[in-house]
Amino acid sequence: MLIVLWALFFRPVGFDYRSKVADPRWRSAWDWGLFIGGSVPALIFGVAFGNLLQGVPFHFEDNLMPVYTGTFWGLLNPFALLSGAVSLSMLTFHGANYLMIRTEGDVYARARKASLIFGTLMLAAFTIAGIWVASDMPGYVITSVVDPGALPNPLDKTVEIQTGAWLDNFVRHPALWAVPGAAFAGGLLALLFAWAKKPVLAFIASGVAELGVIGTAGVAMFPFIMPSSSDPRSSLTVWDSVSSHLTLEVMFWAALIFTPIVITYTGWAYKMMAGKVTNAYIETNDHSAY
Amino acid sequence: MITQEVVDLSRLQFAATAFYHFLFVPLTLGLSFLLAIMETVYVMTGKEIYRDMTKFWGKLFGINFALGVTTGITMEFQFGTNWAYYSHYVGDIFGAPLAIEGLMAFFLESTFIGLFFFGWNKLSKRRHLLITYLTAIGSNLSAVWILIANGWMQNPVGSQFSYVTMRMEMTSFKDLVFNPAAQAKFVHTVSAGYVTGSMFVLGISAWYMLKGRDIEFAKRSFRIAAAFGFASAMSVIVLGDESGYAVTEHQQTKLAALEGMWKTEPAPASFTLFAIPDDEKRENRAEIKIPYALGLIATRSANTQIPGIDELEARAVERIKSGIIAVKALEKLRAKTADDATKADFETHKADLGYGLLLKKYTADVSLATPEMIAQAARNSIPRVAPMFWTFRIMVVLGFSFFALFALSFWYSAKNTFQEKRWLLRWAVWFIPLPWIASEMGWFVAEYGRQPWTIFGILPTHLSTSTISVNSLYGSIAGFMFFYTGLLVVEMYLMFKYARLGPSSLGTGRYAGEAVPALKSAQ
Structure with missing residues (x-):
């Protein structure tokens, strides 16, 4: 997580500082900073998800003090890195489609090329990860009776590890196959639209693909949030990671009120700034932009 | 660990x-x-x-x-x-x-x-x-x-x-x-x-x-x-x-520490304008005090007492002792071996649970805490x-x-x-x-x-x-x-x-x- 944090450092600073000194080396250094700030977290979030799917070696002590017993390098295992590749290519794909909407000329052509490459990569990596999970990956199953209304205590249950168990939810509710389906359909359509130079449609389709990819992992793991590979009983599920009733209620109302407001003003901000960013626009606003 | x-x-x-x-x-x-x-x-x-x-x-x-x-x-x-x-x-x-x-x-x-x-x-x-x-x-x-x-x-x-x-x-x-x-x-x-x-x-x-x-x-x-x-x-x-x-x-511990007030003074307490506080000897050297000022500013009354550090430590000792009972009762509750008397104990003493936990710095089992440990924990309860x-x-x-x-x-x-x-x-x-x-x-x-x-x-x-x-x-x-x-x-x-x-x-x-x-x- 610290790697993510240090990489994230470069983002706000990079955006603001890159034009502050008129030296190409300064600009290029901050652009590399922005590159790291964007790509490293995208990769690491995928790596984290890959580790969650496999289970993480940790347990709770009696006073519910969590103890991690693995190593740092253990987190960078092959499946986790594959998951990292899924998330990095997925986000680059989506970003490239957005860039196609906002630009023209050279930048547009490069964005289109990136979109086609990373879209293909994403679909390939996602497929391999899917086969891996289905054939060879241990999943987790709760074997005791669950009372979702009880006060959360992660140590009050028993959990077993079974190969292929991450597919149980799909087998039990076949309609859920639509979620990975959306990932594939969205990805393929987005590739097609990017190729056909329809960036808005490509952007929407790659958005659907993102929901599908993240949703697939969520459906597979439900109700687990963070399974423990060394002490399965300590695994965190949605039922024993919750806050108290009152806190949830407060947050429910806060989210219900503020999320639409945030979406509205963010949408308004995008609308205000909409339109192609052209060379001419950048030149006329050289000093006033920031 | x-x-x-x-x-x-x-x-x-x-x-x-x-x-x-x-x-x-x-x-x-x-x-x-x-x-x-x-x-x-x-x-x-x-x-x-x-x-x-x-x-x-x-x-x-x-x-x-x-x-x-x-x-x-x-x-x-x-x-x-x-x-x-x-x-x-x-x-x-x-x-x-x-x-x-x-x-x-x-x-x-x-x-x-x-x-x-x-x-x-x-x-x-x-x-x-x-x-x-x-x-x-x-x-x-x-x-x-x-x-x-x-x-x-x-x-x-x-x-x-x-x-x-x-x-x-x-x-x-x-x-x-x-x-x-x-x-x-x-x-x-x-x-x-x-x-x-x-x-x-x-x-x-x-x-x-x-x-x-x-x-x-x-x-x-x-x-x-x-x-x-x-x-x-x-x-x-x-x-x-x-x-x-x-x-x-x-x-009150924060106030007493930032005012360097070792002893409780009769209300309204004086304000220490300048002093060289000595944490070892528990006293101030070269004090310059303004009579009554602190009591009036801090409590906004002429007769509310502000407790000094010695008094706060004595109170902490009592709370730590009560906290030990809470910690022990909690351990039984966690192990699901608690009877009704233990539950009642926990309810009575749970306000002091945190004070009991202060002892965890010195001993894993708080019931084995010696009077010296309790005194030390009380002393450390003041910044x-x-x-x-x-x-x-x-x-x-x-x-x-x-x-x-x-x-x-x-x-x-x-x-x-x-x-x-x-x-x-x-x-x-x-x-x-x-x-x-x-x-x-x-x-x-x-x-x-x-x-x-x-x-x-x-x-x-x-x-x-x-x-x-x-x-x-x-x-x-x-x-x-x-x-x-x-x-x-x-x-x-x-x-x-x-x-x-x-x-x-x-x-x-x-x-x-x-x-x-x-x-x-x-x-």
Whole structure:
């Protein structure tokens, strides 16, 4: 997580500082900073998800003090890195489609090329990860009776590890196959639209693909949030990671009120700034932009 | 295994990153409103110079804001990485204000700051003004929620412990939000931010005037900063007093430590103006006292007693003894071997659970605690006196000196003679760094004074950390030092560069120095 944090450092600073000194080396250094700030977290979030799917070696002590017993390098295992590749290519794909909407000329052509490459990569990596999970990956199953209304205590249950168990939810509710389906359909359509130079449609389709990819992992793991590979009983599920009733209620109302407001003003901000960013626009606003 | 070294290094890292974060926060809080004021004048009068002022000070605001955001992410990350048990134990309450902060304030300020910089040509005047106000309101709302979270650490209201989930759970959101400790802290902290922003603008404008450049620009900036700073400095003092009153009520250990009050005095207690506190001998040397002052200020009454350190320690011993019973009962409840008598014991003594946990520093099994351990824990329940005593006094002296400087600046700007008072302008330049020192001292008093607790009276600091190794802590501290030093060098370089360039950096062709390149090449 610290790697993510240090990489994230470069983002706000990079955006603001890159034009502050008129030296190409300064600009290029901050652009590399922005590159790291964007790509490293995208990769690491995928790596984290890959580790969650496999289970993480940790347990709770009696006073519910969590103890991690693995190593740092253990987190960078092959499946986790594959998951990292899924998330990095997925986000680059989506970003490239957005860039196609906002630009023209050279930048547009490069964005289109990136979109086609990373879209293909994403679909390939996602497929391999899917086969891996289905054939060879241990999943987790709760074997005791669950009372979702009880006060959360992660140590009050028993959990077993079974190969292929991450597919149980799909087998039990076949309609859920639509979620990975959306990932594939969205990805393929987005590739097609990017190729056909329809960036808005490509952007929407790659958005659907993102929901599908993240949703697939969520459906597979439900109700687990963070399974423990060394002490399965300590695994965190949605039922024993919750806050108290009152806190949830407060947050429910806060989210219900503020999320639409945030979406509205963010949408308004995008609308205000909409339109192609052209060379001419950048030149006329050289000093006033920031 | 959590050793004392892990706890100490975690504290060091958190303190260092928090101090660093707060180098940027006060300027964001203060400058955002100054920008809003300048732009309001522009929209009302239509004079272009005010738009240029907003843009120029906005540039400096942006340089600072970027690092405020960056270092703020660190703070939120650390609750998970370094304070895992803390997050588990109080996340149910502490998490809510942080989440609402993100939702309500952080998104607001970070969305609109983008429009502030990029929207000058795309938005109408009024709309852009609205954006500036929303940015200012967003950053101040941010402070509200963060200080509600912090206020709860100082005075944990609206919550209770559940032995099933082994954590504190919220019982009243209203109590949490309207916590008197949080309210007093919020207004005191944002006022300090306004003072910082005003001093920044005042000092830099004074420097332009001393250099005899961009006079019209600097004069207008100076006036606005003097007026806003005067009001803010007044409020920081009045509300600091309010904050102190909240401390008297909720954190007697902090008050006793920062006043260096070893013994309880008959009410109203005297105020120690100067002394050299000695933590070993438990006494003050070279004391200068003002009779009755402390009692009157802190309790706002002539007959309420303020307990001294000796008395507070005696009380702590009693609470620790009661806490031992609570800890033992809790262990039985967790092991599901508790009978009704144990449950009743737990209910009676659970208010002192945290005091029982203080002993965990000395022994894993608190029932084996010796009287020496109890005495030691009680002694450690009071923060060390000397650091508290001094930081508090430095903060207060600085606060009053800001008030004096702003009062003079305001007086001479009302008489419109300030540009001739070169001594005043020079003082204003020298004063630029001082509000930062005062703010950091204030945080030191608030947080060091909370020790040995993370949640006052509930969760001891030494139980709050993650189970991480000493090596990874050294690694992360080294990483923070490396990145933070680099970032600070860049930020200071840019700040000085743009402050020196002044409004000419806008490239409008109206300000000093813009024709200089041509002159230079002629020479």
